[in-house]
Amino acid sequence: MLSRLDLQKMKHNKQKISMITAYDYPSAKVVEEADVDMILVGDSLGMVVLGYASTVQVTVDDMVHHAKAVKRGAPDTFMVVDMPFMSYHISLEDSLANAQKIFQQTDAQAIKIEGASTEALLLTERLSEAGIPVVAHLGLTPQSVHVLGGYKVQGNDSEAAEKLLQDAKAIAERGAIALVLECVPKELASIITNALTIPTIGIGAGINCDGQVLVYHDILQYGVSRVPKFVKTYADYNSTGIEGIRSYVSEVRQESFPKDEHSFTIKNADFLPTD
Numbered sequence: 001m002l003s004r005l006d007l008q009k010m011k012h013n014k015q016k017i018s019m020i021t022a023y024d025y026p027s028a029k030v031v032e033e034a035d036v037d038m039i040l041v042g043d044s045l046g047m048v049v050l051g052y053a054s055t056v057q058v059t060v061d062d063m064v065h066h067a068k069a070v071k072r073g074a075p076d077t078f079m080v081v082d083m084p085f086m087s088y089h090i091s092l093e094d095s096l097a098n099a100q101k102i103f104q105q106t107d108a109q110a111i112k113i114e115g116a117s118t119e120a121l122l123l124t125e126r127l128s129e130a131g132i133p134v135v136a137h138l139g140l141t142p143q144s145v146h147v148l149g150g151y152k153v154q155g156n157d158s159e160a161a162e163k164l165l166q167d168a169k170a171i172a173e174r175g176a177i178a179l180v181l182e183c184v185p186k187e188l189a190s191i192i193t194n195a196l197t198i199p200t201i202g203i204g205a206g207i208n209c210d211g212q213v214l215v216y217h218d219i220l221q222y223g224v225s226r227v228p229k230f231v232k233t234y235a236d237y238n239s240t241g242i243e244g245i246r247s248y249v250s251e252v253r254q255e256s257f258p259k260d261e262h263s264f265t266i267k268n269a270d271f272l273p274t275d
């Protein structure tokens with residue numbers, strides 16, 4: 001399994017890091033089989049697999065429940081788990097306890113927190129000191145969607161771009177092992193990537209990040225209807241899945257399923273009860 005040192009080495013050697021989300025046992029098995037470098041149990045699970053309108057409703061218990069299933073499906077892959085909305089902004093004590101719960105109960109390799117707020121910076125330092133690796137997440141931070149006013153590209157003017165760079169440096173200084181950059185112009189993501197010794201993992205942040213992350217269901221077109229501009233889909237599960245299920249339904253109706261090969265036969269017909 002990857003370690004923090006391997007991540008830095010990969011950046012140094014310009015070896016790109018692949019990351020994908022997974023939310024349950026089967027998706028984790030598929031992802032580990034496909035040899036991805038890192039798994040993210042993202043709080044996007046609230047939208048993608050629970051059907052919420054945003055990630056704001058997701059709880060610590062939701063994250064633990066899903067991450068445990070992911071670990072069972074992908075025991076040998078580096079697993080990062082998102083800390084959900086408001087689980088690290090009430091008090092430092094609560095934040096540490098929530099991080100401990102997620103890290104210990106799920107057997108994760110790192111936790112991820114959004115933003116560079118006072119709380120996020122302090123927590124990153126305290127968790128790193130305590131032995132819990134932290135992945136940072138800047139740019140579009142979906143837990144703040146109601147403050148940002150939508151899922152929009154960030155760092156578009158000189159002031160916002162400068163703040164993003166300073167935030168990235170600050171969170172790296174506090175000990176973050178990697179930085180997810182979401183929906184940032186590729187030129188700015190490139191500058192931030194060059195300014196840091198820790199790897200950047202982009203989602204909608206261009207080719208010059210040290211790695212890329214996408215949502216499992218976006219890559220496979222699985223249960224999602226509209227996908228963001230930065231997504232490339234590599235399979236079409238919606239079509240093949242619906243097609244397969246339609247065939248099943250139709251064969252049940254036509255009595256062409258099940259056939260003998262899907263059925264059991266009794267060894268001695270004398271044992272059959274009479275009605």
Ligand SMILES: Nc1nc(=O)c2c([nH]1)NC[C@@H]1CN(c3ccc(C(=O)N[C@@H](CCC(=O)O)C(=O)O)cc3)CN21
Nearest residue numbers: 044047048055142151152153215218224227228229230
């Ligand atoms: N399925 C899925 N994929 C994701 O990548 C994802 C989620 N869900 N849920 C949590 C967040 C939300 N994300 C999103 C959602 C929408 C856009 C989006 O529609 N962006 C516009 C650009 C808007 C603008 O700046 O004008 C786009 O057209 O892509 C971006 C990120 C990323 N995350």
Ligand SMILES: CC(C)C(=O)C(=O)O
Nearest residue numbers: 021042043044180203
């Ligand atoms: C989109 C990625 C970076 C994420 O945080 C998530 O899936 O929750």
Ligand SMILES: [Mg+2]
Nearest residue numbers: 042043044082
């Ligand atoms: Mg997330």
